[in-house]
Amino acid sequence: MNIYLVASGDLRLSANQVCWDAQAQMEQLLSEAVAEAGGKIIRAHAYDEQKKHGFIDSQKMGMQVFKNIDPTAPLIVAESVWQYSHHVLAGLITHQGPILTVANWSGEWPGLVGMLNLNGSLTKAGVEYSTLWSVDFSDDFFKTNLKNWLQTATVQPDLSHVKAFDKALIPADELAAGVNFAKAFRKEKAIMGVFDEGCMGMFNAIVPDHLLHPTGIYKERLSQSSLYAKMLTVKDEEAEAVLQWLLDKGMQFDWGTDEATQLTRNQTLLQCKMYIAAVRIAAEFGCDTIGIQYQQGLKDLVPASDLVEGLLNNQNRPPVFDEAGNELFAGEALPHFNEVDECAGIDALVTYNLWRSMGLKGENTLHDLRYGEHYKNDSVDGFVWVFLISGAAPPEHFVGGYEGTSSERQPEMYFRLGGGSVKGVSKPGSIVWSRIYVMDDALHCDMGIGESVDLPKEELDRRWNMTTPQWPIMNAVLKGVSRDQMMGRHKANHIHVVYAENESEANKLCRIKAAALQELGIQVHFCGDVAV
């Protein structure tokens, strides 16, 4: 049986070139596994000698490639890198044959992240697909499921860890707390400021307005051009004051002098200007949460937005004043959703306010599900995920707070103009995790509890070095959810996390948050060991 293979890539040539070798190796192993199972891979697009990679690197190219694919044939989308889902979405939406998305289990490049984004995007688009992953494509789990797919055109994921929300499962006082919060939230209404919608082809991250409005949240469509223009009005001394505040708190900046490869003080100061500009625009439009796209458009003008994003998500952050000298959002975080992932934006805003309403620290963030391995020592024995995000998490999450936070230069293949990350290792403790997503033209949320665990330095460094060491990390164990259950179910590249005092509190807060989200019209599914 002939099976077509396509590989979606980044829009950035530099990233596609750097990551190509890993993709070529993965495709070789995958082709051998498919041959062993009785199939034959036909690559639907060639390696480009001039570009020096073999990825589909634009929506237009994707449409061309799919014109030459038999629409009824089985098709594999193979991913070892971060990819833009819209490159292949048009082709996959009209494809009629069975679709299998496959990623290699490697942290080197964000291939698992790329595949999960594609899965979430296909789910939102209502396209049927199956999904698989493997370290080297020779394990039984992969081989058995590949055979199943070849024979039956589907792979059945293990969803035995998922349980639908039922208010009868929630203690009455917790149900009332969640529902009352949600009713007040919806009545009050909130504004989500979106600085250019649709980052990096993340179709799944765009919440249609008709699904958003019933939650009480309305979008304010803002432009990154205005953000840039506002940056130009921020005075040098205002940026210096933000930087001094961070230095006084003990944050470290890994400064050098080469703009092309190192973080410079100048890049950091531009990031401080963006921070002030973002807060001023948010105040001007009355936004309750904002998301900056950055990775297309703004990336050609200024250093990365990560410093801005990490600071905004922290309640204790440098003060920002309007032009008349009034402090803006004094004493509060301004929840920010990285990569304008609007699903995460709903979560960030609801979670911050819900936790604050209960007198708790509300700092929360998304991370990528980047990688994971089982780890065992005297205190940890479980599958420990590498939750990692491209630069922005709140310092409150890190061991040592600001003193444990550093800013390192963003990798040049993604971020030509540099800028520093907000890097740290997330402190050990109980967490509530969640992910809001769009399926069947409705909002859903998967959620559960987990633990951010402390790994020995050697293991932590090994994980950082095999992924992206400049980015913030959380070593997370998800309670009652195996690696394969998570991968088979999760509908996004991102996962949301917030801390709880201990495991019993995490259970309680998870139930209250579930009740709140459900009241807002979001269909909740408990995953794993939530006590319900």
Ligand SMILES: C[C@H](O)[C@@H](O)[C@@H](O)C(=O)CO
């Ligand atoms: C820098 C890259 O584009 C990352 O932003 C990407 O891998 C992601 O984090 C996707 O969520």
